[in-house]
Amino acid sequence: MRSLLLIGALVLGIASVSAPVNAAGVRTFVRHEVTDYAAWRSVFDQSHGMQRKMGVSYTAVYQSTDNPNDITVVSDFKTEAKAKAFAASDELKAAMQSAGVKGVPQVWFTRITPGASGKTGHVRMFVRHQVSDYASWRRHYNEFQDTTGRHMGVMAQAVFRGTDDPNDITVLHDFASDAKAKAFANSAELKSAMQNSGVTGSPQVWFTVRAAK
Secondary structure: OOOOOOOOOOOOOOOEOOEOOOOOOEEEEEEEEEOOHHHHHHHHHHOHHHHHHOOOOEEEEEEEOOOOOEEEEEEEEOOHHHHHHHHOOHHHHHHHHHHOEEEEEEEEEEEEOOOOEEOOOOEEEEEEEEEOOHHHHHHHHHHHHHHHHHHHOOOEEEEEEEOOOOOEEEEEEEEOOHHHHHHHHOOHHHHHHHHHHOEEEEEEEEEEEEOOO
8 A cells, every 4th residue: 555665774854844855855754663762872873974975964753652662763865766775775774783673664755745834843743644646635634724733733734745656645743742632633523534535544643752862
């Protein structure tokens, strides 16, 4: 259903919804679990030189509010080719192995869409899902944000489309608190909007905070 590159990934990143990647660039998302965040972060920080050398222009790390060892890392590249070369590199695989990454991470490549807005909040909700038709979904999404999302605590938002499948959608929503984010995610309004907009399958939804170094 989704175009995933299932390899170990350790680095990647985004600063905030309010400072999105250049529209011509590529943003890579990675989600994986680690044995110990502190040990993983030490290896991650030591790899900054390698990251820059291989084309990473910005990175940020997020920890799940429910499990601090559930890590989402996002990174920006100038081109899709650079992003995929980095993800497939032996250097990254070796760093991941030594950092204690568990299981098989999810790695996917995207481009930001127009319309990102707002001020970064304390909690970031990630949503990834497939849609039957992006144009139709986007119309419903914009209407929902204008009429409902802001009133339910959404402080900022951004939408990304998969480079391999433009109907593979990743949405970021920022909130003032974990409680507000989870209330929004569990709301009947959001479930109805997803159904009406053509979301297919079961969305992945997770809640994070920007990780401390």
